[in-house]
Amino acid sequence: MCPVPHATAPQSVAIDPRPIAEPGTASHLPGHATDLEPILFAQGDGSPDRAPHLPPEFTPQVGQTPVQPGAPVLEATALPGSESLSQQDRERFQRLMQLAEARSLHRLPMGEIVQTIADHLLGSRYQANLLDQSPQERLVVSLTRFDCVLFVETVLALAQGVARQDYSYQTFTHSLQSLRYRDGVMDGYCSRLHYFSDWIGDNQRRANVQNISLTLGGISLPKMLNFMSGNRQSYARLNDARTYQCVRQMESTINPFLLSYLPYHQIRQNYSRLQAGDIVAIATDIPGLDVTHTGLVYRDPGGGLGLIHATPGKGVIVSPDLQRYVNQVEDAIGVLLVRPVDPRQKSATPPERIL
Numbered sequence: 528m529c530p531v532p533h534a535t536a537p538q539s540v541a542i543d544p545r546p547i548a549e550p551g552t553a554s555h556l557p558g559h560a561t562d563l564e565p566i567l568f569a570q571g572d573g574s575p576d577r578a579p580h581l582p583p584e585f586t587p588q589v590g591q592t593p594v595q596p597g598a599p600v601l602e603a604t605a606l607p608g609s610e611s612l613s614q615q616d617r618e619r620f621q622r623l624m625q626l627a628e629a630r631s632l633h634r635l636p637m638g639e640i641v642q643t644i645a646d647h648l649l650g651s652r653y654q655a656n657l658l659d660q661s662p663q664e665r666l667v668v669s670l671t672r673f674d675c676v677l678f679v680e681t682v683l684a685l686a687q688g689v690a691r692q693d694y695s696y697q698t699f700t701h702s703l704q705s706l707r708y709r710d711g712v713m714d715g716y717c718s719r720l721h722y723f724s725d726w727i728g729d730n731q732r733r734a735n736v737q738n739i740s741l742t743l744g745g746i747s748l749p750k751m752l753n754f755m756s757g758n759r760q761s762y763a764r765l766n767d768a769r770t771y772q773c774v775r776q777m778e779s780t781i782n783p784f785l786l787s788y789l790p791y792h793q794i795r796q797n798y799s800r801l802q803a804g805d806i807v808a809i810a811t812d813i814p815g816l817d818v819t820h821t822g823l824v825y826r827d828p829g830g831g832l833g834l835i836h837a838t839p840g841k842g843v844i845v846s847p848d849l850q851r852y853v854n855q856v857e858d859a860i861g862v863l864l865v866r867p868v869d870p871r872q873k874s875a876t877p878p879e880r881i882l
Contacts, residue, residue, distance in 0.1 A: 613671070615671050616668070616669060616670045616671055619670040619671060620670055620696060620699070623644065623647060623670070623685060624688075624689075624694040626647070627640075627644075627689040627694065628692075628694055632644075632689050633689055633690055633691075633692045636802075636869070637686065637690055637804065637867055637868075637869035637870075637871075638802040638803040638804030638805065638824075638866075638867065639803055639804065640686045640689050640690055640804070641682055641683065641686045641803065641804030641823060641867055642803040642804045642823065642824075642825060642826065642835070644682050644685050644686055644689070645678075645682045645804075645823055645825070645835045645843075646835075648670070648673070648678070648681075648682065648843050649835070649843050649844070649845070650842060650843060651670075651671055651672065651673055651678075651837070651842050651843040652671065652672045652673075652842045653672070653673060653674065653837050653838060653839050653840065653841065653842045653843070654669075654672040654673070654674065655674050655839070656674075657669055657672060657673075657674060657677060658677070658719070659762075659763060659764060662764075664713060664715050664716050664718070664719070666700060666703065666704050666707075666713060668681075668700060668703060669681070673837040673842075673843060674837060675820055675821045675822060675836055675837045675838065676723065676726075676821050677837070678821075678822070678836065678837040678843060679806055679821050679822065679823060680703060680706050680707055681703065682823065683702075683706060683735075683736075683806075683867055684699055684700075684702035684703040684705075684706055685699060686804070686867065687702045687735075687867075687870050688702060690869060690870050690871055691870055691871065705733070705735070706726075706730060706735060707719060707720060707726075708720065709729055710729070710733070711733065715773070716764050716770055716773070716774075717770070717773040717774060717776075717777050721755060721774075721777070722752050722754075722781070722784075722817050722818070723808050723817060723818040723821060723863075724752070724784065724786055724808070724817040724818060724863065725752070725781050725784075725817075727806075727808070727863060727865050731865075734868050734873050735867070735868055736806065736865045736866065736867055736868055737865065737866045737868055738787060738863065738864075738865050739805075739864050739865065739866050740787045740788050740789050740862075740863050740864050740865075741787050743789050743793075743797045743800060743864060744789065744793055744797070745787055745788050745789040745790070745793075745861070745864075746787070746788065746790065747785045747786065747787045748785070748786045748787075748788070748810075748860075749783050749784070749785055749786075750783070750784050750785075750786045750815075750817060751782050751783055751784070751815065752778055752781060752782055752784050752815060752816070752817055753778050753782070753815045754813070754814075754815035754816040755774050755778065756771070756774055756775045756778055757815050758815075759771060784817070786810060786817055786863075787863065788810040788860065788861040788862060788863045789861050789862050789863075789864055790860065790861040791850075791853050791854060791859055791860060791861045791862070793861070794849060794850045794853060794861070794862060795850040797864075798832045798849075798850075801824050801826075801832060801864065802824065802826070802866065803824060803825065803826040804823055804824060804867060805823065805824040805864055805865065805866050805867075806821065806822075806823060806824075806863075806864070806865040806866070806867065807821065807822050807823065807824060807834055807836075807849065807862050807863070807864060807865075808820070808821045808862060808863040808865070809821070809853060809856050809859050809861075809862055809863075810859065810860050810861045810862060810863055811858045811859060811860060812858050812860050813858050818863065819856065819858070819859070820836070820838075820856065821836065822834040822835060822836025822837075822846075823835050823836065824849065825845050827845075827847065831847055831848065832848070832849055833845050833846050833847040833848055833849055833852070834846045834849050834852055849862075
């Protein structure tokens with residue numbers, strides 16, 4: 528699946544035949560770290576993953592999003608420090624924004640905006656380590672290839688702009704940077720929110736998301752987050768002594784950490800309280816690690832509740848039943864459930880206090 532602190536999986540680890548969790552969810556799964564999928568998850572959830580049935584105007588093809596004829600072409604101006612967008616990515620961004628404007632998606636509730644955008648990324652390729660291909664920290668933007676955390680961040684950043692009726696590429700990249708880095712400021716590798724629970728806490732403090740795990744009956748577990756420094760060999764950027772010390776300092780700053788999550792056996796009973804577009808992070812009992820995979824709640828038109836996510840070997844898919852999927856993730860203890868804050872209502876809805 529996706530993360531473990533986005534680190535490269537050791538070559539000696541045997542792949543478990545069951546679905547595995549996305550490693551690297553610590554880098555974003557630590558660090559948008561290299562995915563350690565062989566360590567964490569087995570692939571599959573016991574039921575067929577599939578793209579949902581959508582009305583013709585909302586049925587995307589791989590790498591393509593339908594738009595209204597004659598829709599204007601939007602300019603894509605990047606933030607300083609961001610990587611150049613490929614032509615395919617640029618065209619997809621333009622199509623998504625044209626679609627959002629033509630369909631007046633800004634009139635939908637925030638969660639439905641999130642799910643609609645995620646729908647249009649179905650079939651996109653999975654690719655690990657996208658954030659770590661440059662020796663220097665850059666704002667990596669991709670609309671055609673994702674790991675599990677990059678998928679969640681990208682969809683949420685796009686949805687924030689659509690909700691505000693701001694369809695500019697610069698606004699999108701600004702939102703992406705704000706979500707990915709501590710205090711929204713990109714200042715080297717250590718400024719990235721590598722551990723996803725830390726990502727949640729930082730973004731909740733800035734009213735981008737709200738952790739609803741405890742509200743749903745969840746519990747808190749003290750953990751020491753040190754997977755990255757303890758697996759230095761799995762992170763190429765940690766070969767640099769200064770970067771390694773910086774990561775150790777970051778870990779010491781956030782520790783000890785209270786991981787608030789909903790135990791796996793309580794997920795189904797909360798289906799009625801979950802909304803389309805809620806963020807799901809699978810909590811793990813792996814020492815030093817908080818989360819092994821991420822995705823978004825998917826509410827099926829038929830009433831089912833699944834997970835739309837980017838997963839190794841399959842790309843962006845819908846797993847039709849969230850509880851069943853989590854049950855088959857190795858070392859999973861439950862899920863962190865986080866609700867995107869509607870930017871149109873930020874002033875009226877203060878974020879829940881982090882416990």
